[in-house]
Amino acid sequence: MIVLSRRGRIALKVGVWIVALAPLAMLGWRAWNDDLTANPISFITNTLGDWTFRLLLASLALTPLRIETGMAWQMPLRRLLGLFAFSYAAMHFSVWIVLDHFFNWSQMGADIVKRPYITVGMLALTSLLPLAATSTTGMIRRLGARTWKRLHRLVYFTAVCAALHFLWLAKVGRTDQYVYAAIVVLVLGVRLWDAVRRAVRRRREGALRPASSTSSSSV
């Protein structure tokens, strides 16, 4: 099993920062070179949306990796990736408000109510707000680890909304939306399968307990 030193952990986090900021650097570079396609606003919106989803999936993939391999070195990256996902979601949303609709509140309001893909997109973003707000170590302590953990399971709902957002906005002929949706099913499915497996084991152990003299510690 890989155990990282303090230095290793820092290097890993620096790596995440670099990867997560690279798309912004790319957008900046392309903007500088006047290379944001014929429809720059649409290109920026889509790029930010793509990276929101990728970072969200990356943060959700760390636990399945631990479940399947037992490796735990990646777990400290979860919060960082989650916060980057939130940052990209916020930028994606801001571009929609400012560049795309230029504060046309009535049209945006109508779209949120009438267009299912926008409705679930708004739900995805909103569900990330309490998670971002409680992301500090202080908040974990204040809420208590159990409550905090329970609250942060809201991100499963975010992932489902994000998948629907993409499935419903993608036009006929596109296929990448199915890939993203399949990864959501995978990262949530592994968790569900693991939870079921543990529940079965617990029940079996509960049934066996009177017969066995020593209680085995389950982790």
Added chain:
Amino acid sequence: MLIRRAPRFRSSEITPERLYLDRRAFMAGAGALLLGAGTTEAQSATPPAQPLKAARNDPFSVKEPPTKFESATTYNNFYEFGVNKEDPARLAGTLKPRPWTVKVDGLVAKPKTFDVDELLRAFPLEERVYSLRCVEAWSMIIPWIGFPLGALLKRVEPTGQAKYVAFTTLMDPEQFPAQKKGFFNLGGLDWPYTEGLRLDEAMHPLTLLTVGMYGQVLPNQNGAPIRVVIPWKYGFKSAKSIVRISLTADQPKTAWNTAASSEYGFYSNVNPEVSHPRWSQATERRIGEFRRRNTLMFNGYGDQVASLYAGMDLKKFY
């Protein structure tokens, strides 16, 4: 049969009076394309522009400045090359626009297969600056070169039973790479691409059979060598790279309507009041502009075409 190819233009006409294109920007773009593509993809590169001149028909032209040529040729929906907007410009080198024939048949007295060069000689070309509104809520202003479809239809003499006109795009996976069956063929279009109009829509003087744009022969990614342009309908109605025009008694099947009938109706007139199920059509982004504009009924061509739909419920016949 020997087809005589008389020179179509005087040499003095070959250089366009007015270049829409910033030549330097185009050369820089072409250079970048060559550098990026390398030599192996040279055959896919867009062929050099061939000038094509026609006098502007002012009464049939909008007064707004044309979209940048570079935008109109690099931001395209042409699914035969791929679903991404940049795919057609990158991949359209496989399309061979000559030799090319267009079969005009169905309920007509004089069916005929025309060579595309024969059409260019038979009908006087004119330039018309039209607004193009995509169903995805963006728009461009494009100076097209062509001739009214009605002129061709009159030549073949539609019979009394003819009520509709069906267009068929070329079917050839060698020239259109996206027509190859993929491993996952998830809900794509049924090839060949088909479109259709009611006969009166097809005969309308605004409906243009198009062979050029911006003073040039139509670039491959814009539907070479011949396409139709129907400016009051969403862009996908304007079938590209047409090989067959057929007159029918029944409403023809159309590609997008077959793929998703709730999203794309047979008529598909530009209509700010009728939303696409997934987005509003009330506004649009003109390519090259920052703020959205309000979308106009029939894309601003209401005075000319509204009478075609008198008494029809356009929410039902979307």
